[in-house]
Amino acid sequence: xxxxxxxxxxxxxxxxxxxxxxxxxxxxxxxxxxxxxxxxxxxxxxxxxxxxxxxxxxxxxxxxxxxxxxxxxxxxxxxxxxxxxxxxxxxxxxxxxxxxxxxxxxxxxxxxxxxxxxxxxxxxxxxxxxxxxxxxxxxxxxxxxxxxxxxxxxxxxxxxxxxxxxxxxxxxxxxxxxxxxxxxxxxxxxxxxxxxxxxxxxxxxxxxxxxxxxxxxxxxxxxxxxxxxxxxxxxxxxxxxxxxxxxxxxxxxxxxxxxxxxxxxxxxxxxxxxxxxxxxxxxxxxxxxxxxxxxxxxxxxxxxxxxxxxxxxx
Amino acid sequence: xxxxxxxxxxxxxxxxxxxxxxxxxxxxxxxxxxxxxxxxxxxxxxxxxxxxxxxxxxxxxxxxxxxxxxxxxxxxxxxxxxxxxxxxxxxxxxxxxxxxxxxxxxxxxxxxxxxxxxxxxxxxxxxxxxxxxxxxxxxxxxxxxxxxxxxxxxxxxxxxxxxxxxxxxxxxxxxxxxxxxxxxxxxxxxxxxxxxxxxxxxxxxxxxxxxxxxxxxxxxxxxxxxxxxxxxxxxxxxxxxxxxxxxxxxxxxxxxxxxx
Numbered sequence: 001x002x003x004x005x006x007x008x009x010x011x012x013x014x015x016x017x018x019x020x021x022x023x024x025x026x027x028x029x030x031x032x033x034x035x036x037x038x039x040x041x042x043x044x045x046x047x048x049x050x051x052x053x054x055x056x057x058x059x060x061x062x063x064x065x066x067x068x069x070x071x072x073x074x075x076x077x078x079x080x081x082x083x084x085x086x087x088x089x090x091x092x093x094x095x096x097x098x099x100x101x102x103x104x105x106x107x108x109x110x111x112x113x114x115x116x117x118x119x120x121x122x123x124x125x126x127x128x129x130x131x132x133x134x135x136x137x138x139x140x141x142x143x144x145x146x147x148x149x150x151x152x153x154x155x156x157x158x159x160x161x162x163x164x165x166x167x168x169x170x171x172x173x174x175x176x177x178x179x180x181x182x183x184x185x186x187x188x189x190x191x192x193x194x195x196x197x198x199x200x201x202x203x204x205x206x207x208x209x210x211x212x213x214x215x216x217x218x219x220x221x222x223x224x225x226x227x228x229x230x231x232x233x234x235x236x237x238x239x240x241x242x243x244x245x246x247x248x249x250x251x252x253x254x255x256x257x258x259x260x261x262x263x264x265x266x267x268x269x270x271x272x273x274x275x276x277x278x279x280x281x282x283x284x285x286x287x288x289x290x291x292x293x294x295x296x297x298x299x300x301x302x303x304x305x306x307x308x309x310x311x312x313x314x
Numbered sequence: 315x316x317x318x319x320x321x322x323x324x325x326x327x328x329x330x331x332x333x334x335x336x337x338x339x340x341x342x343x344x345x346x347x348x349x350x351x352x353x354x355x356x357x358x359x360x361x362x363x364x365x366x367x368x369x370x371x372x373x374x375x376x377x378x379x380x381x382x383x384x385x386x387x388x389x390x391x392x393x394x395x396x397x398x399x400x401x402x403x404x405x406x407x408x409x410x411x412x413x414x415x416x417x418x419x420x421x422x423x424x425x426x427x428x429x430x431x432x433x434x435x436x437x438x439x440x441x442x443x444x445x446x447x448x449x450x451x452x453x454x455x456x457x458x459x460x461x462x463x464x465x466x467x468x469x470x471x472x473x474x475x476x477x478x479x480x481x482x483x484x485x486x487x488x489x490x491x492x493x494x495x496x497x498x499x500x501x502x503x504x505x506x507x508x509x510x511x512x513x514x515x516x517x518x519x520x521x522x523x524x525x526x527x528x529x530x531x532x533x534x535x536x537x538x539x540x541x542x543x544x545x546x547x548x549x550x551x552x553x554x555x556x557x558x559x560x561x562x563x564x565x566x567x568x569x570x571x572x573x574x
Contacts, residue, residue, distance in 0.1 A: 181421075183417060183419055183421040184421060184423065186374055186417070186421065187415075187421035187422075187423075187480075189374060189407070189410060190372055190413070190414070190415035190417075190484075191410070191411070191434070191435035191439060191483070191484070191487060192407045192408065192410045192411035192435060192439045192487065193407065193435065193438065193439055194403055194407045195403060197438060201434065201438055202423055205425050206423075206424065
C-alpha cells in the first residue's frame with residue numbers, strides 16, 4: 001500500500017464526458033428549501049411560540065427536577081430490563097423445560113399487553129393485592145406490609161417500565177447468544193471450561209456486538225417512554241411541564257422546553273452508543289472504525305482524498 | 315468387563331464404540347488403541363465417522379454403546395460394579411483439561427488477542443497466576459513461530475497463524491493427549507506446511523496424538539500408525555508406510571487411488 005504511492009504510475013487518460021442532467025433533483029431540492037424557509041420564518045415570527053417563555057422555563061427548577069426524575073427512571077428501568085432480560089434469555093435457552101416455558105410465558109404476557117396498561121395496572125395494584133407478607137407459601141406469615149406504602153408512584157413506574165423492558169431485552173439477548181458460533185462453545189469445553197464460565201468469558205462478550213445496537217435503541221426509546229409515567233401521577237419531565245402549563249396556559253412553549261430536553265439527552269445517548277459499539281467491536285474487524293473526532297481531524301489534515309485501497313491478507 | 319482398566323502405557327482404548335445421530339448409525343463398533351507417545355493418523359472419506367470418533371474421545375459427543383478410556387479413566391462415566399454413572403459437568407470438564415483439541419475451523423476466541431487466547435484456560439480453568447501463565451503462553455507462541463503476533467486479534471491473522479495459535483492454546487493446558495480434527499483442511503495450500511511443521515515438532519517431543527487428516531505425506535512421515543475408516547468402521551490399520559504403499563482392502567485401495 002505504501003511503496004506504490006511514492007512513485008506516481010503513468011495514468012491512462014481519464015474519460016471526459018458530459019454528465020447526465022438531473023432536473024428532478026433541482027426541482028425537489030427547491031421545494032425542500034422553500035419549505036425549510038417557511039419553517040424558519042414561522043419559528044421566528046409566530047408569537048405563539050413565545051421564545052421568552054421558553055428561555056424562562058428551560059432551566060427552571062421544576063423542569064430540571066423532572067429531568068432528573070426522567071433520567072433516574074430511564075436508568076433504573078433499563079437496568080432492570082437488562083438484568084431481567086439476561087436472566088429470561090438464559091432461562092429460555094435452558095435445558096429445563098419448566099424454566100424455558102416460564103420465561104416464554106412471561107415474554108408472551110408482557111409483550112402482549114401495552115406498556116401504558118401495565119403502568120396503570122401497577123398504579124392500581126392495591127385493588128388486586130391488599131397486603132404483601134413474608135412467610136411460608138400458603139401458610140403462616142411473619143411480616144405484612146400495606147401495598148400502597150410499598151408501591152409508590154415511582155415504584156409503580158419502575159415496575160411497569162422495567163418488567164416490560166425485560167421481556168423485550170430477553171429477546172435481544174437471546175438473539176445475541178444464538179449468534180455466537182457453536183464452535184466457540186466446543187473449543188471452550190475442550191479446554192475444560194464449564195457452562196457458566198463459557199457463557200461469561202466467551203459467549204456473552206461476543207454476543208455483545210449483536211446485543212448493543214438494539215439495546216441502545218431500547219434505551220433511547222425508554223427515555224421517551226418514561227413520559228407515560230406522567231399518566232400515573234409520577235412527576236417526570238413531561239409531568240413537570242404539564243404542571244406548569246396547566247397553571248399558566250403556555251402549553252406550546254413548555255412542550256418545546258420538554259421536547260428540546262428529550263432531544264438533548266437522546267443525542268448524548270446516541271454518542272455513548274457509538275463508543276460502546278466501537279469497544280465491543282474489538283477483534284471483529286481488522287481495524288477499529290475511527291471515532292468522529294479522529295475522522296474530523298483526518299479530514300482537516302488531508303487535502304486530497306485517495307481511494308481506500310483494500311488491505312491484503314498478509 | 316468391570317476390572318479391565320487398560321494398562322498404564324495405553325493412552326486411549328476404545329472398545330466397540332457405537333454412535334447414532336437419530337437413526338443414522340455413524341460409528342459401528344470401533345476398536346482402537348493408542349499407546350503413550352504414539353502418533354495415530356486417521357484417514358477416510360468424508361462421512362466415514364472419523365471426526366465423530368475424535369469428538370467422542372473428549373466427550374464432545376456421547377457414545378451410545380461400548381467403552382472408551384483415556385489414560386485409564388472411563389470417558390464421561392464412572393463405573394461401580396456393573397452400573398455406569400454419568401459424570402457431572404464439573405468432572406467431565408476436569409477430564410477434558412488433560413485432552414487438547416484442535417479444530418478444523420480453529421475456533422479461536424475472536425474477542426481476545428493471540429496471547430489472551432492462549433492464557434485463557436490456564437488462568438480461568440486452573441486458576442494459575444497470570445504472570446506465570448503469560449510467561450508460558452509467550453514461550454508457546456514463540457514455539458509455534460508467532461512471537462511477533464501475540465497482540466494480534468484472530469481476524470488479523472492468516473488461517474495458518476490462527477491454527478498455530480489454536481495449537482498453542484491447547485498446549486497451554488499441558489495435555490497428555492492431543493486430538494487434531496482435520497487441522498489443515500480449512501487452510502490455503504501454502505499455509506499448510508507451517509502448521510504441519512508445528513505438529514511434527516510436537517510429535518518429535520513425544521506427545522501422544524490422534525490426527526484426523528487428509529495429509530498423506532504427514533501421515534507417512536510422522537505417523538506411527540495409520541487407521542483407514544469407512545462407513546463408521548475401521549477398515550484397515552497398520553504402519554503408515556505399509557498401508558499407504560500396499561493397502562490390503564479394496565475400499566482402502568479405492569480411497570487412496572483417489573487422494574494420492
